[in-house]
Amino acid sequence: MRFGLLGAGRIGRIHGLNVAARGDATLVALADASHDAAASLAAVSGAKVASAEAILSDSSIDAVLICTPTDTHADLIEAAVSAGKAVFCEKPVDLDAARIRRCLDIVAKSGKPLMIGFNRRFDPNFSALEKRLRMGEAGAIEIVSVISRDPSPPPVDYVKRSGGLFRDMMIHDFDMARFLLAEEPVEVFALGSALVDPAIGAAGDVDTAAVLMRTASGKIAQISNSRRASYGYDQRIEVHGSQGMLRAGNIHETTVEIATGAGFRADPVQNFFLERYAGAYRAELDAFIAAVRDRRQPAPSGQDGLKAQILADAATESRRTGKPVAVALETI
Amino acid sequence: MRFGLLGAGRIGRIHGLNVAARGDATLVALADASHDAAASLAAVSGAKVASAEAILSDSSIDAVLICTPTDTHADLIEAAVSAGKAVFCEKPVDLDAARIRRCLDIVAKSGKPLMIGFNRRFDPNFSALEKRLRMGEAGAIEIVSVISRDPSPPPVDYVKRSGGLFRDMMIHDFDMARFLLAEEPVEVFALGSALVDPAIGAAGDVDTAAVLMRTASGKIAQISNSRRASYGYDQRIEVHGSQGMLRAGNIHETTVEIATGAGFRADPVQNFFLERYAGAYRAELDAFIAAVRDRRQPAPSGQDGLKAQILADAATESRRTGKPVAVALETI
Amino acid sequence: MRFGLLGAGRIGRIHGLNVAARGDATLVALADASHDAAASLAAVSGAKVASAEAILSDSSIDAVLICTPTDTHADLIEAAVSAGKAVFCEKPVDLDAARIRRCLDIVAKSGKPLMIGFNRRFDPNFSALEKRLRMGEAGAIEIVSVISRDPSPPPVDYVKRSGGLFRDMMIHDFDMARFLLAEEPVEVFALGSALVDPAIGAAGDVDTAAVLMRTASGKIAQISNSRRASYGYDQRIEVHGSQGMLRAGNIHETTVEIATGAGFRADPVQNFFLERYAGAYRAELDAFIAAVRDRRQPAPSGQDGLKAQILADAATESRRTGKPVAVALETI
Amino acid sequence: MRFGLLGAGRIGRIHGLNVAARGDATLVALADASHDAAASLAAVSGAKVASAEAILSDSSIDAVLICTPTDTHADLIEAAVSAGKAVFCEKPVDLDAARIRRCLDIVAKSGKPLMIGFNRRFDPNFSALEKRLRMGEAGAIEIVSVISRDPSPPPVDYVKRSGGLFRDMMIHDFDMARFLLAEEPVEVFALGSALVDPAIGAAGDVDTAAVLMRTASGKIAQISNSRRASYGYDQRIEVHGSQGMLRAGNIHETTVEIATGAGFRADPVQNFFLERYAGAYRAELDAFIAAVRDRRQPAPSGQDGLKAQILADAATESRRTGKPVAVALETI
Structure with missing residues (x-):
């Protein structure tokens, strides 16, 4: 399974390295607003640095891990499932339940899997x-x-x-x-x-x-x-x-x-x-x-x-x- | 200190035997509605069987332990402090807070000590x-x-x-x-x-x-x-x-x-x-x-x-x- | 069962009080070289102070507890079983195994029970x-x-x-x-x-x-x-x-x-x-x-x-x- | 630090993978009498399969891990230190203390470091x-x-x-x-x-x-x-x-x-x-x-x-x- 990672902060780094250490999955690309955070994780994981858009539009990527700030989660989930990706998103989906409901509707229509990170x-x-x-x-x-x-x-x-x-x-x-x-x-x-x-x-x-x-x-x-x-x-x-x-x-x-x-x-x-x-x-x-x-x-x-x-x-x-x-x- | 015991059931028996085992206190007399319970505890503790009234009016008794059914506690506390006894009473004083308040007023007026058995x-x-x-x-x-x-x-x-x-x-x-x-x-x-x-x-x-x-x-x-x-x-x-x-x-x-x-x-x-x-x-x-x-x-x-x-x-x-x-x- | 106690020191006092607290046994008499130790235990246990000889020759006493110094144990065990008593003796019987063997021979001949205090x-x-x-x-x-x-x-x-x-x-x-x-x-x-x-x-x-x-x-x-x-x-x-x-x-x-x-x-x-x-x-x-x-x-x-x-x-x-x-x- | 591994059995595999997972060390080559064991570990660690001789004579290798059967340890330690390698060897050096002494003499003369795996x-x-x-x-x-x-x-x-x-x-x-x-x-x-x-x-x-x-x-x-x-x-x-x-x-x-x-x-x-x-x-x-x-x-x-x-x-x-x-x- 080929993974893209959105967000290379503390928790994104954990998930990214866990993907990279597996034999059955590859961390292909990662995106982060901080160039340094992205470059640092890319260096140790072997993934390339890319934009979130490039990751979502890369048809070779099967799944994305969303580890960005909370207020971007719902938008990114929608974009990712719409792009046909399986999605793992850190909690919470959003601080507003109504926003979560709208997001889950889009996920449901996409038919793509979504998992929330209640670790x-x-x-x-x-x-x-x-x-x-x-x-x-x-x-x-x-x-x-x-x-x-x-x-x-x-x-x-x-x-x-x-x-x-x-x-x-x-x-x-x-x-x-x-x-x-x-x-x-x-x-x-x-x-x-x-x-x-x-x-x-x-x-x-x-x-x-x-x-x-x-x-x-x-x-x-x-x-x-x-x-x-x-x-x-x-x-x-x-x-x-x-x-x-x-x-x-x-x-x-x-x-x-x-x-x-x-x-x-x-x-x-x-x-x-x-x-x-x-x-x-x-x-x-x-x-x-x-x-x-x-x-x-x-x-x-x-x-x-x-x-x-x-x-x-x-x-x-x-x-x-x-x-x-x-x-x-x-x-x- | 000379003790009278009112109530020789399960918990009364515990307290009665604890008094009897001490060097600095004597269990003088005990009362219980059940003759058998009273006689049994009297036999092993060395106390005599008496009525509650006799115990309360015995001026040689300094303190009473109230281990009777709950609905008698408040009345017995009032009678005992009025008779000049220090009182230890099993919880609760009463199931009705208003009744407890009236009882405590009488205790306060008596100036006698009252302790509740929150063991x-x-x-x-x-x-x-x-x-x-x-x-x-x-x-x-x-x-x-x-x-x-x-x-x-x-x-x-x-x-x-x-x-x-x-x-x-x-x-x-x-x-x-x-x-x-x-x-x-x-x-x-x-x-x-x-x-x-x-x-x-x-x-x-x-x-x-x-x-x-x-x-x-x-x-x-x-x-x-x-x-x-x-x-x-x-x-x-x-x-x-x-x-x-x-x-x-x-x-x-x-x-x-x-x-x-x-x-x-x-x-x-x-x-x-x-x-x-x-x-x-x-x-x-x-x-x-x-x-x-x-x-x-x-x-x-x-x-x-x-x-x-x-x-x-x-x-x-x-x-x-x-x-x-x-x-x-x-x-x- | 009626008990005599030989030795009213620290451990003798424990055993003596344990006998006195029982319903099925009585501490009748106790002996100790120290008058004070004997008197103190007698006061709280209700036993009388007596000599070891008097205790061993008192036919109303069924059993003796030997809590004296070690070097007296074997002699006292022999005397007690010979006097027909059941014997409980604190460890050790003696510091010399040969002496213990001779003592146990006499116990065996007496037919009386002997228990050693491996508590x-x-x-x-x-x-x-x-x-x-x-x-x-x-x-x-x-x-x-x-x-x-x-x-x-x-x-x-x-x-x-x-x-x-x-x-x-x-x-x-x-x-x-x-x-x-x-x-x-x-x-x-x-x-x-x-x-x-x-x-x-x-x-x-x-x-x-x-x-x-x-x-x-x-x-x-x-x-x-x-x-x-x-x-x-x-x-x-x-x-x-x-x-x-x-x-x-x-x-x-x-x-x-x-x-x-x-x-x-x-x-x-x-x-x-x-x-x-x-x-x-x-x-x-x-x-x-x-x-x-x-x-x-x-x-x-x-x-x-x-x-x-x-x-x-x-x-x-x-x-x-x-x-x-x-x-x-x-x-x- | 560049490592060679001698012996790719159970414990050799552990050490080999631990080297491969580090950022500050590389597992360059490994040898094992079993072709399958060697190939399997090579596949996941990225090391090449080589003979023990080739590993010891490869001047780019700084250190060797000896995880072979016990009866080869002393010989391999001697060969490795003589070839200028730092050596980590699983316990024991040998089952014969005299053989260990001779081996340690050679290690001492070589001036190379030797560590024994008392994990x-x-x-x-x-x-x-x-x-x-x-x-x-x-x-x-x-x-x-x-x-x-x-x-x-x-x-x-x-x-x-x-x-x-x-x-x-x-x-x-x-x-x-x-x-x-x-x-x-x-x-x-x-x-x-x-x-x-x-x-x-x-x-x-x-x-x-x-x-x-x-x-x-x-x-x-x-x-x-x-x-x-x-x-x-x-x-x-x-x-x-x-x-x-x-x-x-x-x-x-x-x-x-x-x-x-x-x-x-x-x-x-x-x-x-x-x-x-x-x-x-x-x-x-x-x-x-x-x-x-x-x-x-x-x-x-x-x-x-x-x-x-x-x-x-x-x-x-x-x-x-x-x-x-x-x-x-x-x-x-």
Whole structure:
């Protein structure tokens, strides 16, 4: 499979190198507004630098990876599927659900596959947990808990453009909750505070938040987020079921432990999302290539992207109004 | 210190034997509607069987332990403090907050000490965590999480008389959240479902529930409850703070672990609350005796009992109405 | 069952109070060379103070607990069984194996039960592991590992009278290895150094030691000891078998854990043998009383005491000569 | 740096691909007696297939990786250093210590760097532990424990040619013990049995073994090996020191844990040495390239290879004779 890459920034570079390292795929060309970023990745990946237009119009390219800024995603997805490409796009499709809907209509008409980069579904730990859940190891699902805490808050400038914590950070957890629940939430209630950095609060956003959701059958999901965890990048899931509890946790930097009079001390957990999710990014690409090759719709789909966005919007509204917000994802 | 015991059922027996085993306290007399329960505990504790009236009017008795059915608590507290006794009463004071307020007025007028049996504050693990939190080990508190899951649901008959899960079971977690937050919640949102036993739902109650609360300064507390955990009695707390995360967990039945091709298997966690909290019950009695002896107000106080009840009432209302409920505990 | 206690020091006090707390046994009388120790325990246990002779000649006493200094054990065992008592004696019977043999001959002739206080067999963790081993959970036993490390070294004066580390400290581990192997060692090789306290080396003893043993069928046991562990009282066992590995470890002071930039820190392990083995001492007494009542030979028996002593002697000799030492325990 | 690879079997393939994946090194040519193995690796690595002679006489090649059968190692090392190459050779240099000595003499005369593939020193966990040990975190070293258990025994044919468990398997642990002790052992005592596979015993070897060693200053090392662990590839180290205990353990396949009535079950540990030590192989190559580039002697050196071999020989002799064997590594 021949790939074009749009966007050679931090995450684009990861995906580009993952394609280049495969035996069954080639990174043919890449585009980036920054000449340096493009040239640097081209040098190590063997791809040529090209414009986005040239990539989309190159009929030898089967698939494109969209890793550009968020506000270009929907346009590029439309252009790429219209050019007959299979598309992998980093989350989110757009910060506006209505825009996402229009984009997905065009994707649907094109008949081309679209996959959204909710990488955590492909984390080996979370993926294994989900498979075991589906096999019934925990029985019927009752309570899903997702904990997600970043090592440190982003700059306020980033926060201002981000759409807010619920759309920028917790969107991963909304997708994870849906992935684990296997039933759509119908109601969202959110709390949020600026406890980490007052400047985030001054910018109208929160850095500490929690959400409760329920499904039609009464399953409960709880999510908590913080923009700062002193001990590393904290990513945990736990599912309480009728026959057992399944959980998956963090990875410590090493297995070394020291015991002294102060107690037993293990390492902090991996601190950086590119390190923690390195395996997830590779597995995500595996899944995309396999789905395209087997002419299956990849998951997570554009609809999954839309639904997570709707939950993030609902949480944002709930936090603003102080009231729970009903959502209707089943009909999407 | 000379003790009288009102109520010699399961929990009364625990407290009675704990008094009898001490060198600095004597269990003088005990009363129970069941002659057998009273006689059985009298035989092993060395106390005499008496009526509640006789115990309250015995001027040689300094303190009474109230372990009778909930609907007698408030009356007995009032009678006991009026008779000049120091009082330890099992939670809750009453299922009706207004009744609790009237009772606490009488206690206040009496000037006698009243302690409420929120035993979990005295669990050595939770107690150590709270002390370290107060010493600032985790920095400023941001998110408090409390998980509480019973091994198996109570009979529906019990559920019908219980006041509902929020007042019967989660009340412990409301107290724990207040204990850890060290700031009063101002808002409560609750979800609940009957997923474990449909008969509990038919009785108008829930067996699976989650609550979100926030304080005036924006601290967040999340609580989840289930009436059934296949793997034991699950009692965990976690506090995320600006400088660290403190957590305390369950106690496995033994430290034995087996590794085979199926993985590494540790024991289930302790299954029964009397086993899990045996140390807590002893430490709770220590605290009561020390406070009475030193003429300090014991904690948790009657006000703590009232506040937990108000939070449980708010959660019950939130679950019924689907809306968050504001509470004003600071003024109590 | 009516008990007399000989020796009211630290360990005698534990056993005496454990008897006194039971419903099915009474501590009738106790003797100690120290009047204060005897009087203090008598006051809290309800037993009377008496001479050893009076206790042994009191026909109303069924069983005696021998907790006196080591050099009196063999004489007191002989006197007690000759007086028709069931006997529980703290380890060791004697530091001289020949003396133990003579003592056990007299016990055998008396027909009275004798149990030796290898308390670790009764630790709930180790006991559960051994039961699961016997049920075949780990398959055939191949390697038994025992780790035993004290919090801090004893005074050199104590060391001089102790018989040396192998007889004073590792004797527990020899018994544990035999308990787990369920087959007698036939060879012992020992290394030892004075690394903790040079004064222990100057006194001719070691404070750091390791032993390898093998059984006739080729099973291997490894033991390591240190007189000092900065992180608490370290007591671990591990059995590698054909179908799995079973291990049991230490108990942390609490389940509290803190995560910060320095990592995840759990508490030290319980620091004191009386705390760590409190449950073991109670279970040990259960086993003694049950065996005497059911007219079964209690385990660990006098022979178990002798065999552990022979292994300790062999290790001592091996360390001195630098050569492995053959032992023949099957014939005892 | 331009590399030639001698031997393209399982481990040669790992090293070859690791070279090929680097930006600072090129795999120029490779040789293998099996045309298929050579061609397969050439195809994915971009190296050409050549004879060993051609590789050694190619003056454009700076360094060779020797991954051929053991009995060719010494000859190839000699030829390679004589041809002016830097050499990385898989362990062992030879099964005969005298042959190793002659080989190292030639290496010494050549002045070329030689590194031996004791990959475990480069495992991120063990490497981090060793660094912290050297920084004094555990204080003075007293007891070093190394546990090494393979998932399943090799074929008896392999065993017959292997030099025996001590030289084939435990040699890694001898190197690890030396690495951690930072002081040479002066005495070795070994026990061994064929408990896993009687055919291994019939072939004159053992599959279950334990070793005790001491250093001149009295530090103790204990090693245990089994050729079969039902629960994965078990690789653990623990160092007991005067101020603390440092340990590093296994890596579970995932962080998923399930709790049910049967207890809490974690995954087996990684089962295959190429998976467990994938990072170690990369770090080992880093160290070799850095040392050659900086004109430093790489570690582990040929002398480290010789010393581990001498310890393995001593253990083999000890097992055969039943006696401890003295070794003099300081003078090498």
